[in-house]
Amino acid sequence: MDAFILQILNGLDKGSAYALIALGLTLIFGTLGVVNFAHGALFMIGAFCAVTLSKLLSISYEVVDETQTDFLGNPLKVDVPYINGLLGPDLGGSVIEWAVPLSIIFSIPIMIVIGFVMERGLIKHFYKRPHADQILVTFGLAIVLQEIIKLWFGANPIPTPAPDALSGVANLGEWVGLQVPYPVWRIVYFCFSVLIIGGIFAFLQFTTFGMVVRAGMADRETVSMLGINIDRRFTIMFGIASAVAGLAGVMYAPINPPNYHMGMDFLVLSFVVVVVGGMGSLPGAVLAGFLLGILESFASTTWATTTIPGINQIIIYVVAIIVLLTRPRGLLGKKGVMED
Amino acid sequence: MLGLNKKDFSLLVIVTALTLLAPFFLNPFPTNSGLAQFNGGYPDLMQKFVIFGIFAVGFNILFGLTGYLSFGHAAFLGVGSYSCVWMFKLLGYNVLPGIALSIVTSGIFAFLIGVVSLRRSGIYFSILTLAFAQMSFALAYSVLSNPKFNLTNGETGLQVYANDPQWFHSASKPDLPHFFGFSMRATEKVQMGAWEFQFNAGYYLCAVFMILSVYLAIRIFRSPFGLMLRAVKSNQQRMNYTGLNARPYTLAAFVISGMYAGLAGGLLSAVDPLAGAERMQWTASGEVVLMTILGGAGTLIGPILGAGVIKYFENIFSKINDNVLHTWFSFMPDGLENFIVAIIHPFIGKGWHLTLGLLFMLVVIFLPGGLVEGGQRIGKLFRKKDDKVAAITKPAE
Numbered sequence: 144m145d146a147f148i149l150q151i152l153n154g155l156d157k158g159s160a161y162a163l164i165a166l167g168l169t170l171i172f173g174t175l176g177v178v179n180f181a182h183g184a185l186f187m188i189g190a191f192c193a194v195t196l197s198k199l200l201s202i203s204y205e206v207v208d209e210t211q212t213d214f215l216g217n218p219l220k221v222d223v224p225y226i227n228g229l230l231g232p233d234l235g236g237s238v239i240e241w242a243v244p245l246s247i248i249f250s251i252p253i254m255i256v257i258g259f260v261m262e263r264g265l266i267k268h269f270y271k272r273p274h275a276d277q278i279l280v281t282f283g284l285a286i287v288l289q290e291i292i293k294l295w296f297g298a299n300p301i302p303t304p305a306p307d308a309l310s311g312v313a314n315l316g317e318w319v320g321l322q323v324p325y326p327v328w329r330i331v332y333f334c335f336s337v338l339i340i341g342g343i344f345a346f347l348q349f350t351t352f353g354m355v356v357r358a359g360m361a362d363r364e365t366v367s368m369l370g371i372n373i374d375r376r377f378t379i380m381f382g383i384a385s386a387v388a389g390l391a392g393v394m395y396a397p398i399n400p401p402n403y404h405m406g407m408d409f410l411v412l413s414f415v416v417v418v419v420g421g422m423g424s425l426p427g428a429v430l431a432g433f434l435l436g437i438l439e440s441f442a443s444t445t446w447a448t449t450t451i452p453g454i455n456q457i458i459i460y461v462v463a464i465i466v467l468l469t470r471p472r473g474l475l476g477k478k479g480v481m482e483d
Numbered sequence: 484m485l486g487l488n489k490k491d492f493s494l495l496v497i498v499t500a501l502t503l504l505a506p507f508f509l510n511p512f513p514t515n516s517g518l519a520q521f522n523g524g525y526p527d528l529m530q531k532f533v534i535f536g537i538f539a540v541g542f543n544i545l546f547g548l549t550g551y552l553s554f555g556h557a558a559f560l561g562v563g564s565y566s567c568v569w570m571f572k573l574l575g576y577n578v579l580p581g582i583a584l585s586i587v588t589s590g591i592f593a594f595l596i597g598v599v600s601l602r603r604s605g606i607y608f609s610i611l612t613l614a615f616a617q618m619s620f621a622l623a624y625s626v627l628s629n630p631k632f633n634l635t636n637g638e639t640g641l642q643v644y645a646n647d648p649q650w651f652h653s654a655s656k657p658d659l660p661h662f663f664g665f666s667m668r669a670t671e672k673v674q675m676g677a678w679e680f681q682f683n684a685g686y687y688l689c690a691v692f693m694i695l696s697v698y699l700a701i702r703i704f705r706s707p708f709g710l711m712l713r714a715v716k717s718n719q720q721r722m723n724y725t726g727l728n729a730r731p732y733t734l735a736a737f738v739i740s741g742m743y744a745g746l747a748g749g750l751l752s753a754v755d756p757l758a759g760a761e762r763m764q765w766t767a768s769g770e771v772v773l774m775t776i777l778g779g780a781g782t783l784i785g786p787i788l789g790a791g792v793i794k795y796f797e798n799i800f801s802k803i804n805d806n807v808l809h810t811w812f813s814f815m816p817d818g819l820e821n822f823i824v825a826i827i828h829p830f831i832g833k834g835w836h837l838t839l840g841l842l843f844m845l846v847v848i849f850l851p852g853g854l855v856e857g858g859q860r861i862g863k864l865f866r867k868k869d870d871k872v873a874a875i876t877k878p879a880e
Contacts, residue, residue, distance in 0.1 A: 178606055265848075268848070272851075273550075274605060274606055275550065275552045276847060276851065278552065278606070278609065279772070279776055279843075279847045280844055280847045280848060282769065282772075282843075283840050283841075283843040283844035283847060284840075284844060285840075286836060286837075286839065286840030286843070287837060287840035287841055287844065290834060290836045290837035290840060291837065294829050294834060294837065407766070411613060411617060411765060414610055414613070415610060415613075415614060418606075418607065418610045422606070452626045452629065453621065453622055453625050453626030453627075456618075456621035456622065456624075456625055456626070457618045457621050457622060460614040460615070460617055460618040460621075461618070463610070463611075463614050464599065464611065464614055464615070467603060467607060467610070467611055468599065468602060471603065471607070
């Protein structure tokens with residue numbers, strides 16, 4: 144029972160990353176009809192926003208500390224972050240420690256701007272061109288973004304720790320007699336992603352803006368004939384989608400030290416997730432994300448890998464192939480989307 | 484000639500001449516000059532040109548003609564490589580059975596994947612092929628290399644060991660891949676004045692295969708079968724309404740292009756008998772897409788051009804470093820020199836992928852027909868001028 148719950152938890156936290164990226168992909172696909180291969184790069188840029196902020200905050204200068212000595216007896220030089228001088232050592236120290244959660248605020252405007260620039264500058268010109276061209280140009284863009292990040296930050300993964308208060312191990316379910324030790328940050332990640340997903344759905348469901356966007360997804364022409372500037376709203380949705388990918392990346396940084404190709408690694412799986420969930424279906428993307436995450440984690444148990452060797456490596460693809468062939472529209476796909 | 488019309492035949496003759504004389508014109512700079520590093524005429528690189536040329540020509544038969552964008556073609560390349568090395572391990576180092584088997588196995592593999600993937604089209608087809616390729620990559624990397632059933636030798640890569648059976652191997656034959664005694668590594672160096680030209684047996688074997696596959700590609704392009712494939716691309720629905728089933732045609736195209744990829748994989752193993760799983764990764768599939776688009780999808784010569792450009796960039800551009808740049812711009816004042824070197828720095832050496840990505844984006848945005856279209860546009864520009872000149876001069880007579 145404990146192991147069972149542990150696997151579900153494992154699946155949920157990988158699944159939340161899949162679900163967030165797939166949600167963004169689906170938002171872009173559902174509104175603009177563009178297959179965005181650069182979405183993984185946005186995820187990666189988000190993670191590097193966290194890296195950047197934690198580096199910015201810990202920019203420091205050297206001070207000779209008379210009270211401490213090094214092993215030769217000379218006074219020790221100590222690095223003091225500028226922020227300590229600004230906010231005092233206590234507050235400054237904790238700000239540096241909480242760099243990753245703070246990056247959430249830092250990254251949202253950056254990601255939205257990147258999304259706007261991408262949509263207005265490049266993708267706008269590809270609405271009328273075939274899907275293959277869209278795939279190719281965003282694929283090229285992904286390479287470029289990834290190489291720029293590599294140029295700036297190097298090719299090695301950069302460890303970006305979570306704050307101490309959230310980096311321990313929690314024993315879940317103690318009060319019902321279960322022993323499930325689990326890293327706190329992963330639980331935070333799951334809760335965060337549920338929050339974001341809930342936020343997006345609420346935004347689309349309960350605001351006027353969201354209503355117009357949904358109407359535009361259903362029938363773009365009619366909405367624009369009613370005198371609504373649907374293009375502008377779709378651009379904003381692109382910004383939001385890229386912010387979602389970015390946030391997924393920011394919060395993922397402590398789980399896996401960010402490196403320049405993490406976006407590409409996630410991209411392939413997220414596409415599979417989108418297709419399994421059904422192109423253009425937001426609930427489908429989320430459902431498939433969590434489902435495939437959980438399936439993957441169950442396939443990685445020793446029982447599964449000894450029964451069918453290698454099942455953990457291929458389970459997602461096998462499921463995708465089966466779903467695509469038996470339910471061509473995916474789990475929750477709608478009729479009339481991408482059926483040409 | 485050879486069942487080709489005049490234009491195609493001259494194309495084939497040009498391709499043949501260029502591939503056979505490549506050691507000469509890829510080495511335009513004297514060996515000791517400062518520009519010698521731009522010479523592409525060494526065996527390693529020339530082999531890559533033709534092998535990836537074959538790969539891209541095959542990919543183009545699928546993507547260029549039918550419009551089905553496969554993101555998993557590297558799987559066939561990998562399967563081809565593995566089967567060729569297995570022939571080395573079992574039969575001995577003669578490359579012919581290895582290459583034959585690699586074409587056959589990748590054909591079968593492509594048939595199996597094609598039957599499933601071609602049930603869907605568009606983006607779904609891309610994702611399906613991607614899924615299959617990633618699956619093969621994961622399997623080759625992990626499961627198929629367990630001690631009981633070691634098909635791929637995992638991370639190390641499949642290679643020939645001393646205790647392999649090699650039934651037809653004898654002491655008189657070279658201990659390297661060979662073609663009836665001609666070692667693939669045998670290189671004849673010819674000194675001509677300041678130039679040194681290298682003629683490599685492996686390269687010429689690959690070159691012959693490439694000429695054959697280009698010939699086959701031309702025949703396919705001009706055949707009724709090729710016309711059917713174009714019909715699939717331009718309007719599959721209308722094709723269905725006229726009572727034609729597109730599936731057998733697309734499947735045939737898929738298998739053929741898979742066999743091309745298998746041939747390329749086999750040749751890769753033939754020139755270097757080590758097959759690794761990373762050849763099957765989806766980035767490798769992306770690379771052949773880049774080659775085809777860059778050169779010009781749907782054209783005969785484009786994919787070879789694209790493969791050449793990308794492999795040249797990969798090998799030559801990535802070797803240029805800051806020191807080389809400093810020597811180039813040393814005639815400038817120091818400040819300006821450092822400034823220019825700092826600007827160019829991100830695009831060379833390890834950063835050549837950035838150049839590649841930018842180049843690729845520019846091509847997709849402005850030249851959807853690739854380099855071939857670019858060439859045609861430039862050609863048209865000149866021809867128009869000529870026409871104008873002719874039009875102006877004629878009345879004067």
